[in-house]
Amino acid sequence: MAKQTKKLECLMKLQKALKEKFELENTVESLPKKLREEEDKLKRLSSDFLRLTEEFNAAREEEKSLTIRYEDAFALRTKYEKQAEFVTTNREMDALLKQQEEAKSQENTLHKARNAKQQQVEKLREELDKRDEECRVQQEIVDKEREKVSESVDSIYHKIDALNQELNKLKGNDISEELFERFSIISKRKKGEGIVPVHGQVCTGCNMVLPMQFVIDLRKKEENNEIEQCPYCSRVIYYEPLDPQEERKYIFVDIATSIDSLSSEEEIEESTKDEEILTEGEFSLD
Ligand SMILES: [Zn+2]
Known part of the structure; x- marks a missing residue:
């Protein structure tokens, strides 16, 4: 490189320190951004989890109710079957058979409905476990990111303070306050160059x-x-x-x-x- 004049030499030093400062400032800005993204993701996962929990609880209530109704239908059908021993006339027998048939059909319908609901509950339970694990993992990511941000921000601000002191030392006879400010703006616009x-x-x-x-x-x-x-x-x-x-x-x-x-x-x-x-x-x- 050719012999540099004093002003140019100072500006080059200034540029080096400014570039480093801009990079640090960018890092500080991007850190909370990452944290916010992770927090947003956690919020979405948690609200999904709550929605799914409600769905699961409702399905379980329906399953309980279907089980009770199925057991009642089972008991009714068994009762009609036992009554056959005490029937004496054909007319009575016809009526009883009809009742038995209806009870049997009701029992079958409820049996199917209860089994389907049981399957749905089981599927929701698995899904819920999966979401629970996802929330746990995401919570860990958020906690780590929070820690990282607070540690990094402290240490970065410390470095920026040191750089600012270094920059201030460069102001003087060769670099006027005005030149310093304007050069800082140009450097920032030109990504440190x-x-x-x-x-x-x-x-x-x-x-x-x-x-x-x-x-x-x-x-x-x-x-x-x-x-x-x-x-x-x-x-x-x-x-x-x-x-x-x-x-x-x-x-x-x-x-x-x-x-x-x-x-x-x-x-x-x-x-x-x-x-x-x-x-x-x-x-x-x-
Ligand atoms: Zn040019």
Whole structure:
């Protein structure tokens, strides 16, 4: 890397600390999110469990009632069968047979209904056991997640405090309060990459090709300890020389021609205008 000016060096240190801080802040934000998701899942499982419990209890009540009715029907049919011994006339016998038949049919119907209900109760019991286990497992996940969040948040805030102190130390002669604030905003917007090198004519932050004269001016500014931003992405940029063969891949204008053509006042004015349009609405650090 080329000799860095003091401001650039400070901004690079600042970027490193800021990036670390942003990552920690993101972690703090995402931690409760995970906990909330797990808590929501537990709520859903618990309400399913309650609904199923009600269904199970109702089915069991129906099963009890069907059992009683079946036992009554069984007793009635047996009673009619015993009465056959005491029947004396054909007429009486016909009436009794009819009663027996009806009682038998009622007994069969209730027997079937009770068995079906028993099966349903058994199925619900299995389902209930399964849901109970799911709730237990989910409760464990939630408890662990709660513990993790409170521990992590404490330790992360501790780290963020330390980073803030480190960041404050970087404020001083080279990094004004204003530059510090603006650079922090750019870095946050650019996911921690607030300062990037220029290779040849290319900003490595946004991969846009910069005008050759702009790059030449950039190098002059660096020598004067001045800060420049990419007109396309607003990141702070600095020129980073590459191996000449490698650098050629990032150069799109013949340097000599470019300097000649840009020497006329008209061209320079044009170039400044472009810059203003491109940086509109973005931050300027000068
Ligand atoms: Zn850029």
